[in-house]
Amino acid sequence: MPSWTQLVAEKQQRQLKSIPQDWLVSPPPDSTLDVTGFPETCGLLGAREIEITNTSMDILLEKLASGEWTSVDVTTAFYKRAIIAHQLVNCLTEIFVDRALARAAELDDYLKRTGKVVGPLHGLPISLKDQLCMKGLETTMGYVSWIGQYAEKNAVLVDILLECGAVPFVRTNIPQTLMWGETFNYIFGRTTNPHNRTLTPGGSSGGEGALIALKGSPLGVGSDIGGSIRGPSAFCGLYGLRPSYGRIPYCGAVNSLEGQDSILSVFGPMTNSIGGVKVFMKAVVNAKPWLKDPLAVRKKWDEDEYNLVDHGSGKSLCFGIMWDDGLVVPHPPIRRALEMTKAALEQAGHKVVDWKPIKHGLIGDVTRNIFNAGAAEDFMIVTSATGEPIISTMDLDSPDPIVPPIRPRSGGITAYQLWQVQKLRRDTRKEYLDHWEATASETGTGRPVDAIICPAAPYTAYPHGKGMYSTYTTVWNGLDYPAAIFPVTTVDPVLDAKGSPREFYDDVDKTIHEMYDPETFKNAPVCLQLVGRTLEEEAVIKMTEIVDEALAAAKPEPYPPLLQRLRAVLRL
Template identity: 40%
Template sequence: MSWEEIARAKRASRDQAIPPEWRLPPGQVPDDQVNVIDVPAKCGILTTRELEITETDAVVLVQKLRSREYSSHEVTLAFCKRTAIAQQLVNCLSEIFFEKALEAARCLDAEYAATSVPRGPLHGLPVSLKDCFPIEGTDATIGYTAFANDPTGEGEEAEITRIMRESGAILFCKTNVPTALMSGETYNAIYGYTSNPYNRALSSGGSSGGEGALLALRGSPLGVGTDVGGSVRIPGSFCGLYTLKPSYGRFPTSGLRDGMEGQETVRNVVGPMAKSLAAVEMWMGVVLKSQPWMSADPDCLPIPYREVDVPKKLCFGLLLDDGIVKPLPPVTRGLLQTKAALEAAGHTVIEFHIDDPLYTDSQKYALYRSAAAYVINSTLTSTKEPWPRGMEMLEAMANSDSQSSATVSDLWKAQVKRTKYAKRILQAWAATKTRTGTGREIDALVMPCTPWPACVKYGLTYDNYTSLWNVLDYCATTVPVTHVSSSNDIKPEYKGRNGTEIGIWKNYTPERLAGAPVAVQLVGRRLKEEYLLGVTRVCDDALKAAR
């Protein structure tokens, strides 16, 4: 089949998996209705009890499942229905296997009734996964028509998939991604574009954008994504979610289908996404309890979950502007709102600057983009699929002569530069100890995820606020703060310092970004995920107290 025929068949197969009684009547949600966040609760498809279930936090759901207040079947059914609604609103799914999920939930309920022994720490909880996690009987296309119609076989699932199953989770769908996972927005030739449910004219982010949009609509209580340049944090920021990007080695990545398989300079990591920080913390504890370093993943570090004591008085670094692209007014307002909330809670906030912020952006070509261009080109060519919009630079790399591509020597040189740069950032971080007033260095760095609260479709042109920390392998979280306000986020007079910044500011109006969530990113030291989550909890509590 041609790539067009493959794409049509895959879409049709996915769409047919939604039962007719779960379909929105034509015209119930007008095409020009941008904010659809309340549609699942108001459309009439979900019962009152199903609404109660789907609007309950994942941690509480597990408790209610264990206490038998809810059965896994009714919880799974509720989320399958809400996910079907979400798909019709924002196009967030790649694979649907509701019937298999409902049968798995029935079996779990029967087992629990017979034994009174919970299956695991996620007993009966529906969990959604990004498309790149192989699940038996489903494709993992990562947006390529070349990878369609090649379902994962028995014993070929990713380690995270296996851990979720063994922890008692019910897997019921996979979510949309950009081609090769290589974009901060989510669209591909098979499934098309995934919109932001707070404003369907905006992006849901990427590459875990399908996951972000689904979670925002409460179609899933807990999701899992991956991050190699911001792919968990950008959707988390755009869709108002809590997320965790760990340092490499904390969680297993074995078995993932990756758009840059074999690329080990900037490593892809697995991270949780949810509507609550408690759900993120729960997921981390569950995965580490499985001890994946013992037999599941040779790259997983033998670091069990560590209980941490977070001091009562903290000091946060604050980065308002990286010197390349100044964030838009809603993002700056969110940062200052976070600063005010932390100070009102008795903590200290000091300025922090990044030395040579363009370093990582200029090094991405030598570190991995050149090789990625050739891998993507080879895969697209196998079905004659065209290059996706937004990858013009990679397409040009792939079509250039071999002499212009990065060599192994170029990679080694880039890695030497990266290590030297990492040392400079490390020293700058440590040097904050003299300014914090706590006797310690900063406990976390508060900064933007992107210059936008959420960008317009096909509008993401800058990702250095997130990708910097992938290159340096620091851990990071996202925390929702507020939403775009037409009265509070008025466009000021501002002259951009470069073409990218000029373009971002030229196109900004608060009306265009109406309804978009505004979030901040918290960055912590490498491999200090537990401490960062504790500090993130302090920040989140301060923000809630200030509202």
Template identity: 55%
Template sequence: MSSTDWQEIASERKRKQEDLIPLEWRIPSPPDGLLDVTLIPQACGLLTARELEITDTIDVNVILSKLGNGIWSAVEVTKAFLKRAIIAHQLTNCLTEIFIERALERALKLDQFLKKNGRTMGPLHGLPVSLKDQFCMEGLETIMGYVSWVGKVSDHDAAIVEILYELGAVPFVRTNVPQTLMWGETFNTVFGRTTNPFNRKLTPGGSSGGEGALVALRGSPLGIGTDIGGSVRIPAGFTGIYSLRPCYGRLPYEGAANVLEGQEAITSAIGPMASDISALKTFAKAVLDAKPWNKDPLVLRKPWNDKEYALTEHGGEGAQLCFAVMLDNGLVRPQPPVRRAMSMLVSALTDAGHKVIDWENKLHLELHATSEHIMSADGGEGYRTVCSLTGEPLLQTMMPHAEQPDPNHPWHAHPTFLDEPFTMTLRNAGKGAISAYELWELHKKKAEIRKQYLDHWERTKTRTGTGRPVDAILCPVAPYPAPPHGHNSNDFYTVIWNFLDYACTAFPVTKVDSSLDLPDPPPDSFYNQEDEAVFKLYDPEVFFNAPVGLQLVGRTQEEEAVIAMTEIAVSALETWKGVHSKS
């Protein structure tokens, strides 16, 4: 297929999307010089006072309560979020699928069910839920950033979509992703680039960047993304929201579209994204109570555990916790705003009576190299195969010039971590595929590293003073706040936990403040070329208004405890901010 053919397919699909936006829901484009568009939904005049009240309600459980009591109808809540989602899309280009009539018909059935039966259909009754453009829905396309998947209509619902229907939720939009999904950025040649609502010159992250931008603008009360190397945590950290990365096999992935299918050593997990911490528990508990192992054979038969949420293995509710702080992973140093966020969190937890110790890095370079080799074992053949169906270019960069792709661009080998230039490039996709034996050896190495890391965690028992090993690790989401487009080059602060399969959350802490986050003097030496490039990138004016998020990391399969400890950390941080006016 010629370049004209694939470009026409992409252009026509984008036009089709734009035609789905009702004329009366359109708003003027913001001026190019307006970077922060977070106040436009309230100020544009499109939303009524009632719709603003609904969509500005941060706590998902308040929304559910009013839906369940009939104070708000499912139709009016769905319509309010549809309008706000479409506003968010016009500001950041965050959506792919828009299905207004289908969502409103679903909402009407829920209102009729409540009126007829005097009860809700399920624990998520009437709640609009947005979905990353991976989750198949019967009768809708699942394009996932590939031109060759335009027109690929699903004949089934993904397991999580089936469960959402059973729980009473209203799927209402799907959100943008990068081509191949394997980017911490969100751009593809079909739907284009998603921008950060706090500063449109910055990225909202990826690959669940559409969800991040949408939720940050209150265009969705609850979004569902996926995470193989940070893809719900990076967007959460970059857009000032919350997310949960559960462990493999805890929540259902069955029936969703994906890349790297068959690669089972470091697999993707679905996770919720929301503006309030309470939504993480509400979603996880509702889905686990629905027994997802009956729909997905890879889901563990592990129901929601209230005892684990009560931190029975962490001293019990109200007990002193001990957190380990990993400020610097030994590969790339965090920039000043990220260090300040970590300092704020440590002070807040200490003031709340918890203990904080330093995390001692172990095997990080070996872990990084092993994870890179596993996830590039096919040498990029999967990506090339899909792109070859239409001749669309396989994107080699997320820099702004990628928006005018050259289909004849040569295939460049991806350099090693220590030598790569400071622009994110497709993970090792230019290297040759490795043999089955070589892959097995990598799996063996991975198992060895996981065991050594587990033993390392256990040995912290001698330093905590609680009689337990550290309860959780605190660390950055990335070495920087949301960076300029194309410059999110480092995902190791997140991918390390995918490799080890540790449950973790991301949560907002602060935003860049030019009066507080002054550039550092150069260090005596840098760890490597990327460490130096990250240092040189920092300018508080470039990172204007960028959110800064952090991670809380627990152990394998302890999602309940991780959510509970994140609630404790967030509460301590809010109290600390109340005492210290300058945050």
């Protein structure tokens, strides 16, 4: 056996020993696909622990701040649920129960002695993607070659979360190299989707997505360079935010493609409510991260922006709906979610116009060319320390696996060629800005479109290895636009019957159309993406709240089941 496999075996044993033995359960058989209800029926969680882990973020923080619930009790409840989640979908990497509970006890003691909270996140357990270094812990990021490398200090974001009173309590699984839309590595294995374990939770923040979907964490931190927050959030039915570059500090975290600073990876929140997104962003940016990270943007939380002062104070917004990107048409459940969202917003008194995408193919290609300029060499140098293979596919059984274009097989481009690609990206960003500004002539508000609503992918969570298209998220990384994910519905095989043959944009569009089978995708969450302008995170959060409220309040059409079934029959 190659020597690297021994390193893996030893690391896996250490992870297993870090789990309290009395927290082990008997998971359901593999044939049980939807395991979201298992944590509350397995017998490990008591009634109060179930109540705690089902409590909304605002109430949770209120009870922690008042001392009604201790941080030790809250952290224990979420830790137990996280361990259950791990046994169901394999979502964790680093498990450090004693350390987290000791931190929680310190916070409880401080509150008891002073009557004050440490900060806005006082006592709140927070899960972290396996990039965020914590002093004394390994951060492998899915590389066997990084086993045994212990952090000498915390990442800046970890220090800020501690200052805000949070309790980091687990780290979550990722793919080797991070540059995948799925989650698998040789150390910790494959993470699956709790809504349907034959499907992926996405990547590269797939461990976070799966954990939070099972309510094993109230709030998690993912990262996103091409959709790695938004994909898992969408596929797991969560809320998530990809902020603009520098809004959340990255200093001190590990990463792939370090030194590539044209299109930067960003950290952002993943959670079960849009309120949780706001809580995280407000806490972190008000901690003045620019004093600890030289690349952090000097911008505190802007309450005027959150109140949409530049968007008519949110009274009569105009949203642009992008039905497809001119390259790949989304599957029927995505189309239905777009229709539901448009109807809900119009019922709420807002205007919705069609968004005409421009140059999304070019922006996607430019973005991938920048990533791939030195990626193959980067991966090779890291893995050469142990000789671990570089993962080339996430497919489980296909003789002709699909390898996404974001995965370079070899080579790259010259420095001069890279400059030309970066120049093209710069010029295209200006074209897109002008395109957005020009929509003022059609909104009727005197303003350009306030935000874009679009798919996060042309499909929902898919079988492992079958994803091949990332442009619906990657394009906004290339433009550096903040984007939030919000849930709308779930796949219904009756309502979301496969559409009839149509004219395809190209072979990729045809392949993605043909991969859709309603039964395969049954029960998968259907989420959409709301996109704003660079560094407009507060407005994006507020507008996502408005969309969320509109969907919750939407009046159904008369006899919707009958009408929907009729539509489904007509599609056949």
